[in-house]
Amino acid sequence: MATDEAAAPVKRPRVTAEREREVPTATLQALGDTGYEALSMDDVAARAHCSKATLYRLWRTKAGLVSAAVRSSGPVRPAEVDTGSLRGDLITVAERLARHAPEDSRLYAALSHAILTDDELASAVQTALFRPDTEHVMRFVDRAVERGELTHRPAAADFLPQTMRSLAMSRPALDGTLLDPDYLGRFIDDWVMPALLHT
Structure with missing residues (x-):
C-alpha cells in the first residue's frame, strides 16, 4: 500500500526571477548562432543554466519561447x-x-x-x-x-x-x-x- 509520502506530488523548485531573466538572453544568443530551425530547447537550457523541463513549464513550444525572447528586446x-x-x-x-x-x-x-x-x-x-x-x-x-x-x-x-x-x-x-x-x-x-x- 502506498504511503502518504509516496502518493504526494513531487514539488518542483520554482524558477528564480534572475534565472527567468537569463532565458531570453540565452534564447537570442542561441538563435543568432544556430538559426530558428536548428534551435533546440537543450541548447537554450544549457546556456541559461536550467533544465529543459523548466523551459517547457514556462513555454510549451519553441515558437512561444522565441516570441518571449523577442518581446524582451521589443520597441x-x-x-x-x-x-x-x-x-x-x-x-x-x-x-x-x-x-x-x-x-x-x-x-x-x-x-x-x-x-x-x-x-x-x-x-x-x-x-x-x-x-x-x-x-x-x-x-x-x-x-x-x-x-x-x-x-x-x-x-x-x-x-x-x-x-x-x-x-x-x-x-x-x-x-x-x-x-x-x-x-x-x-x-x-x-x-x-x-x-x-x-x-
Whole structure:
C-alpha cells in the first residue's frame, strides 16, 4: 500500500526571477548562432543554466519561447519617450535601434526564413514585436496631432513602422554596415519628416 509520502506530488523548485531573466538572453544568443530551425530547447537550457523541463513549464513550444525572447528586446514604449516633438521621439527610437543593431540584425537573419515557413512562429513574432512596434510608433504620430504639430494622421505614417524596422534588416545586406545614429537621423530628417509634414 502506498504511503502518504509516496502518493504526494513531487514539488518542483520554482524558477528564480534572475534565472527567468537569463532565458531570453540565452534564447537570442542561441538563435543568432544556430538559426530558428536548428534551435533546440537543450541548447537554450544549457546556456541559461536550467533544465529543459523548466523551459517547457514556462513555454510549451519553441515558437512561444522565441516570441518571449523577442518581446524582451521589443520597441521603445510611448510612455518611456516624450521629448515634446515628433522628430525628437523618432530620433530617440532611432538611437535605440542603432544601439541594438548588432543583436537585431542577427535576430532578423535568424528569423527571416522561418517566419515565412512556420505559421506559429510568424504569429508569435507579429504579436510580440511587430504589432506593438506599429502601435507605439503610431502613438508618437497621434501625439503630434494632439500637440498641433500635424493637422491629422498622415497616410505616410502607415508605412513608418515597417520602414524603420526594414532598415535594420536591409542595410547589412545592401552595403555591409549596421544602422548608426547618423544614418537614421538623416533618414528621419530627409525622408520621414517631409513625408509626414506634406501629406
